[in-house]
Amino acid sequence: MRTLAIGDIHGGLQALIQIVERAKITPEDQLIFVGDYVDGWSESAQVIQYLIELSKTNECIFIKGNHDVWCEQWLAFGDINDVWYQHGGKETIESYNSLSKDDKQKHLDFFEAMPLYHLDEKNRLFLHAGFTSMHGVEKEINKQTFYYDRTLWEMALTMDKRIDKDSLIYPNRLKHYSEIYIGHTPTLNFGKMEPMNAINVWNVDTGAAFTGPLSAMDIETKEVFQSDELPILYPNEMGRNKS
Template identity: 30%
Template structure:
């Protein structure tokens, strides 16, 4: 592969941070950029985040995964599921960003297409990517949605996956703003919306970039 393999952690409506992060990374058409889910909720501009990602997909090889927050949102607006849990965990901020006027038919067509395109996992070279976690004993195409999108690493770190590949995940917020790297698993949810950082990692060089919700860049470092 001539380009880089880059993963971006949970964005949660932090458009300013995402734009600054992409400015620093400067993705090219040869790069693969994998976003790990949770684009919406909690932060101030979920709609703006989706606009940025739609545009990014026109100029690089973008792979976007489905997070539990997208799952909650789509269950409400498409399947008529009760809205209480979604609103409690950040849905209000998402609705505000779309200028919610009482109708659940608020997604622009480009955004509908974006959410339709989201996958459960992605594999490339020696890595695989999911939103939350994985069952180490099951093939990726046999994983449950609970493991892929909802399992918290606070419940225990999974063992190395049977494939021997390194897992790259988000979902479990590292509130100290630091990446969790245990060798067979790297977690890059670093709590951007709550005062931490939005993190991206170049899996080839292990260089990573971090930007605050306000767009302040943290000095670049490498993972252990």
């Protein structure tokens, strides 16, 4: 059985379908998604429907991202966050126009069931963005940190790799877990279209919301599978590439 960590999808159903095909995903594979399933491209509701069906054949873990929180609030209460609306929410709302009330309720249930992080039997941590507590995720006070924080990734990027894990100056945050898998901060920001590694942190958000592909990584072998770049799959759309 493989375990694949899959990056931020942002409404790109066609990219998700390509990943399933190119990674040759079978029912024996465990799939861990690091959040942000919606907002950007035109098929957010369809992505959620596809994932619900996928979870019937595969063991899936769906981590909650910040865009998923916004969509959940809209489905539950009709709340339209202004920031959300301008950063993909408009397209997500439009994608739900053809769905029935029952389907919308099923999607709300899906969002509400999402964990904020997952820790596996090999002490590998999966979450959308990061955490700040030096004592680990269990001691994080502000739960929004799990889907907004960027300091974990920034810290890992700037660390001197010569610092030994037993050193007094090695960050306590990183000592708790053998590996940490995140999304949220596109690797495009650093000129990369593939997952990036810094210390024991792996960033699998390769910018599918913008001009990058969707990526999946086999967490044992580190083999990477990628879709086409999203503008190729949605040539008549802008995604989140708005001026």
